[in-house]
Amino acid sequence: MGQMRPATVHDVPRIAEIISSHAELGKMLFKSFAQLYEDLRDFAVYETDGDSPRVMGCVALTIIWADLAEIRSLAVDESARGQGIGTRLVQWSVDEAHRLQIRRLMALTYEQRFFEKLGFEVVRKESLPLKVWSDCVRCPKNDNCDEIAVVRTLQDIPIIEAPKAIPTPRGVSIPVLELEQD
Numbered sequence: 001m002g003q004m005r006p007a008t009v010h011d012v013p014r015i016a017e018i019i020s021s022h023a024e025l026g027k028m029l030f031k032s033f034a035q036l037y038e039d040l041r042d043f044a045v046y047e048t049d050g051d052s053p054r055v056m057g058c059v060a061l062t063i064i065w066a067d068l069a070e071i072r073s074l075a076v077d078e079s080a081r082g083q084g085i086g087t088r089l090v091q092w093s094v095d096e097a098h099r100l101q102i103r104r105l106m107a108l109t110y111e112q113r114f115f116e117k118l119g120f121e122v123v124r125k126e127s128l129p130l131k132v133w134s135d136c137v138r139c140p141k142n143d144n145c146d147e148i149a150v151v152r153t154l155q156d157i158p159i160i161e162a163p164k165a166i167p168t169p170r171g172v173s174i175p176v177l178e179l180e181q182d
């Protein structure tokens, strides 16, 4: 067994290694060291117990809006798959969403069955806020995205009157489309 804990700077090379091994197969986006340091506060890792603990999985939860957070960079070391670590990583994200009081979790993924087992439903990608697509410019597939969007609503978190995107002082507004209703 092992445990989940927040990531630290010491974990960045290992997180990069795990993500890269899947990104090379086209299953997820590469993350540069610069991106990992910048987003490190979003990250948690799964670490094995014992005298020489080893990070075997990682996940990031990014806040998109008042009622939506995105699971990103979810990855389990190839040698440790099928042992429930992916489930632990998603459960950490659910716990974190509870702490933050964010009612909906989403992911863009090829692992539809894995997410469905964890209570996520497939939704039309067009139903997600445009802000979600900010990473697409960095994706080699860009306009030919074949990932599936999955959403899970945490029913015990109260519905929040989510603010609409309003123009900032510099006149920039973040476009937000409506999510489909529950």
Ligand SMILES: CC(C)(COP(=O)(O)OP(=O)(O)OC[C@H]1O[C@@H](n2cnc3c(N)ncnc32)[C@H](O)[C@@H]1OP(=O)(O)O)[C@@H](O)C(=O)NCCC(=O)NCCS
Pocket: 022, 027, 028, 071, 072, 073, 074, 075, 076, 077, 080, 081, 082, 083, 084, 085, 086, 087, 088, 107, 108, 109, 110, 111, 113, 114, 117
């Ligand atoms: C998807 C991933 C995170 C799953 O991690 P894992 O530790 O193997 O998952 P778990 O052991 O917790 O599996 C949970 C359940 O999902 C099932 N499952 C996992 N991957 C599956 C798949 N590709 N297809 C069907 N079922 C799958 C398991 O069999 C298990 O079912 P069970 O509870 O009936 O035994 C891991 O395979 C991975 O790192 N994939 C590559 C990166 C990726 O695609 N990430 C998603 C980006 S959002």
